[in-house]
Amino acid sequence: MRFDIITIFPEIFNAYLNESIIKRAIKKKIIEAKVHNLRDFTADRHRTVDDYPYGGGPGMVMKPEPFFNAIESIKADGVKSRTIMLSPQGKVFNQDMALSMSKENQNLILICGRYEAVDERVRENLVDEEISIGDYILTGGELPALVIIDTVARLIPGVLGDERSKEEESFTWGILDYSQYTRPPEFRGLRVPDVLLSGNHKEISRWRRREALKRTMLRRTDLIEKVSLTDEDYKLLSEIKEEEG
Numbered sequence: 001m002r003f004d005i006i007t008i009f010p011e012i013f014n015a016y017l018n019e020s021i022i023k024r025a026i027k028k029k030i031i032e033a034k035v036h037n038l039r040d041f042t043a044d045r046h047r048t049v050d051d052y053p054y055g056g057g058p059g060m061v062m063k064p065e066p067f068f069n070a071i072e073s074i075k076a077d078g079v080k081s082r083t084i085m086l087s088p089q090g091k092v093f094n095q096d097m098a099l100s101m102s103k104e105n106q107n108l109i110l111i112c113g114r115y116e117a118v119d120e121r122v123r124e125n126l127v128d129e130e131i132s133i134g135d136y137i138l139t140g141g142e143l144p145a146l147v148i149i150d151t152v153a154r155l156i157p158g159v160l161g162d163e164r165s166k167e168e169e170s171f172t173w174g175i176l177d178y179s180q181y182t183r184p185p186e187f188r189g190l191r192v193p194d195v196l197l198s199g200n201h202k203e204i205s206r207w208r209r210r211e212a213l214k215r216t217m218l219r220r221t222d223l224i225e226k227v228s229l230t231d232e233d234y235k236l237l238s239e240i241k242e243e244e245g
């Protein structure tokens with residue numbers, strides 16, 4: 001899968017993409033990331049990418065021509081691709097969207113806007129989908145593009161070293177993680193729960209499920225309402241409610 005990023009700040013991407021898991025995925029040729037400088041697709045002496053908004057108002061608007069040129073150049077190889085624009089007006093990104101992107105076998109073009117807006121003709125004629133990474137305002141679409149690349153890439157087979165079992169994944173899907181501990185068993189008087197040192201795997205699984213459900217219930221009622229739970233889960237939940245009051 002190839003990610004084509006269109007930005008006026010290409011340097012932003014190097015540090016993140018050249019480390020750790022993403023770096024390895026690129027080296028293994030599972031993914032490819034190409035960063036395109038929008039200014040390379042301008043035709044004027046000043047390499048202008050923005051202009052004043054028609055009708056007036058604050059801020060600047062990104063001009064359409066460089067985006068059309070950039071996308072035509074990227075699509076010139078004839079490989080099927082989907083164009084995504086990052087903006088607060090988009091559909092809020094989630095794990096389901098990431099999973100379907102990771103399975104579709106097409107390249108992604110990511111448009112990273114700056115300033116107040118991007119000319120509407122870009123959205124109407126070039127963009128297949130507008131995505132937001134959350135309800136807050138950033139200074140540009142570069143961080144959201146990295147969030148999407150990171151989230152989608154780790155779902156592509158071979159990118160993570162350890163492939164989690166499908167059963168484990170669907171069992172824990174939609175609820176928060178349980179607490180985890182590593183050595184030492186006691187540190188400054190702070191002890192690891194005995195059950196984890198017991199070697200009793202059935203008890204450990206039960207404790208972990210209980211922890212995960214408890215956290216989810218206390219911190220994310222919205223998730224508990226959406227996820228499908230087993231009879232055993234409901235028993236654990238009423239135990240927890242009993243304890244917590």
Ligand code: 4GX
Binds near residue numbers: 113133136140141144
């Ligand atoms: N999730 N921003 C994009 C400029 C802009 C405005 C309109 C296109 C259309 C954001 C977010 C986000 C701020 C990035 C505005 N580009 N993007 N930028 N939250 O806040 O994705």
